[in-house]
Amino acid sequence: MTCTKLNLIKNNPKNSVHSTVVIGGGPAGLTAAYQLAKHGLKSVVLEKADKVGGIARTETYKGYRFDIGGHRFFTKVPEVQHLWQEVLGNDFIKVPRLSRIYYNKKFFSYPLEPLNALNNLGMIGSLRIMSSYLKIKLRPLPEEKNFEQWVTNRFGERLYQTFFKSYTEKVWGIPCTQIQADWAAQRIKGLSLKKAIINAFFGSNDTKTLIKEFDYPILGPGMMWERFEEKLNQKGSPVYLNTEVIKIEREDKRIKRILVQQEGKNFSIEGDNFISSMPISALIHRLDPLPPEAVLRAARSLKYRDFLIVALIIDQKHLFPDNWIYIHSPEFKVGRIQNFKNWSPAMVPDANKTCLGMEYFCSKGDQLWELSEKELIALASREVVNLGLVDSIDKVKDGTVIRQLKAYPVYDAEYTQHLAVLQDYLDSFENLQTIGRNGMHRYNNQDHSMLAGLLAAENIMGAKHDLWKVNTERSYQEEFVVKQSKTKTLTLASTK
Incomplete structure (x- = not known):
């Protein structure tokens, strides 16, 4: 990774031209770049964080691995299923699905x-x-x-x-x-x-x-996206981490270049095509020159829900059999509890201990978000004991906190009208596509995001897919059938 970052600065001191520039190294962006690479088209992937995967990444603390929310690998889109198997293969395990709801001091199956x-x-x-x-x-x-x-x-x-x-x-x-x-x-x-x-x-x-069973990478979902990263680097389509897009320069209806910051240095990258999975509201405000005020106002009006997870290390071999438990009772602040040992035993390095993920839904600046790490670990420890899932607070031996901004796009009463303004504006660009959960302000699962990435790549190869139709029907996305046409491009057809 370090070598890759240094090469980016060394090889791109001023301007570098790429066939496709992909902004964002989550499932959508990595899939788009990988699909292009399979067809001999090189790209560059720019990721702001220090690891790939977006909210589908896997974090590590003292050898304990945990998701930013649990991520099941189950889809009815054949092309996505094929990609998962192609990239990860034998590193999948089969996991029985078990979850319950906690409500009014009782557990409901x-x-x-x-x-x-x-x-x-x-x-x-x-x-x-x-x-x-x-x-x-x-x-x-x-x-x-x-x-x-x-x-x-x-x-x-x-x-x-x-x-x-x-x-x-x-x-x-x-x-x-x-x-x-x-x-x-x-x-x-x-x-x-x-x-x-x-x-x-x-x-x-x-x-x-x-569903009663699903696939899961033995070391967590981040394993999938790290493998995508490795394959892209091998194929000459590098993935650069800790690389933030700070300006997107446009000339009329074409994106010409982007200004990127990495390790305190700025440089520009030119491209023929651009694919973005960064938050659509941030994308709008990075454009130079800026869009009309009506478009900026629509971008400012979109809302997000943030998220934090408190990973607790419990000195007990077995706690409860569930993959996760939903906490419906309003007297508890925790919303959902993951038991990562039940997703994969390999996630927990000490077989005599258990790692729980206490998930809290909040917004930056609110009381919960502003609590210190020590206060959050104490809160999570009290709640897991009061829920009856851990016998004593003394069994909580350690913990850490991960905060995730813009985890969920909010579907409030006005979001459709604001998103329509942004969609109309962005659709006018000749060489820019937006994909992914935040790139489209749509509550996508990772298979939705991957499908959008596949279709975006095929658009660059000459297809005419409307990405905004992915995951928009009143029925769920698996009610679309993905077929391989004679021209080797994906087509969407409703089964209704």
């Missing part, structure tokens, strides 16, 4: 298990949920503009109040009535109460949320 739910809710509570469900089926809400309306129409008001409302508002920090229905349509992925009950009794399941 997820997916739904009727006897467990009945026991936790009681006969009266269960009957009320079913009654509420039947009521909404007979008389559904006339519109589904926000999250509350969308979920209520599918599950009934009582189940929405019990399992969806408190957790969702913890994640986003705003009322469910201010969250657009688009987010529910993408994240709940076609699940209904009827389908969940059928799955619970008969084992039938074609819903991504309810």
Whole structure:
């Protein structure tokens, strides 16, 4: 890595011209560069952080490896599945999926298990949920503009109040009535109460949320993106870390060059094509000359939700069997708890210990974000004990904190109109494409982001894909079929 960085400065003292410049070394950017390299087209990837992977990276602390949130490797897009196997191959392991919901001092199995739910809710509570469900089926809400309306129409008001409302508002920090229905349509992925009950009794399941097993890199998701990085460097399409884009120079509707800062030195890079996965709001403000004020105003209006994870090292061999647990009870600040040993035992160097990831959803500048690392570790330690997941606070032996800005693009009541302004403006550029979760301000999974990267690369090779159609339908992305055409380009076709 060090050699690569020094070569960038040495070989690019003033201007360097590349066929394609990729801004961002997350799943989207790395996939785009890799797809180009497979077709003999070289690129350069610029990553601001000290490692690749974006929010799908794997962090390390004293030999303990942990995700920035858990990342399952499951997709119904054949091209993405093929890439995963091509790049990582035998370094995948099969992981059984097990998760639960903590609510009102009880643990609910997820997916739904009727006897467990009945026991936790009681006969009266269960009957009320079913009654509420039947009521909404007979008389559904006339519109589904926000999250509350969308979920209520599918599950009934009582189940929405019990399992969806408190957790969702913890994640986003705003009322469910201010969250657009688009987010529910993408994240709940076609699940209904009827389908969940059928799955619970008969084992039938074609819903991504309810898969029972998934692939996982033995050393965490970052292993995948580090392998992409290695292959790109070998193919002559280098990945440069600790490299920040500070200005993007344009002439009319073409990007001409970008100004980059690395190790305190500035240099410019010219390119024929540009692919960006940096936050779309930041991209707009890096343009020189700046766009019209209406475009800048739209960029300023987009909102993000930040995230931090407190990794706790627990002096106990086994704690609980789940991969992760959702904490719906509002009296706890933690939103989700990962047990990384249950994702892969190789993530934990000491077999007699366990590493938990206590995930907190917050915003930069708020009270939670501003807590010191010591205060956050103390908070996470208290909460994991009060949840009954660890016997004693004395068993918490160490911990560390990772903060992640702009982890989640917010789907508030106004985001669609602001994003439309930015989309229209950026679509006018001849040699610029935006991809990825933040590059498109869209709540993409890594397979969505990789698909956008593949399509962006094919656009450079002559295709005409509309990237903004990836992950926009009211049904989840796997309801698109990706086919290989005679011209060896990907095409999207709705199955509906």
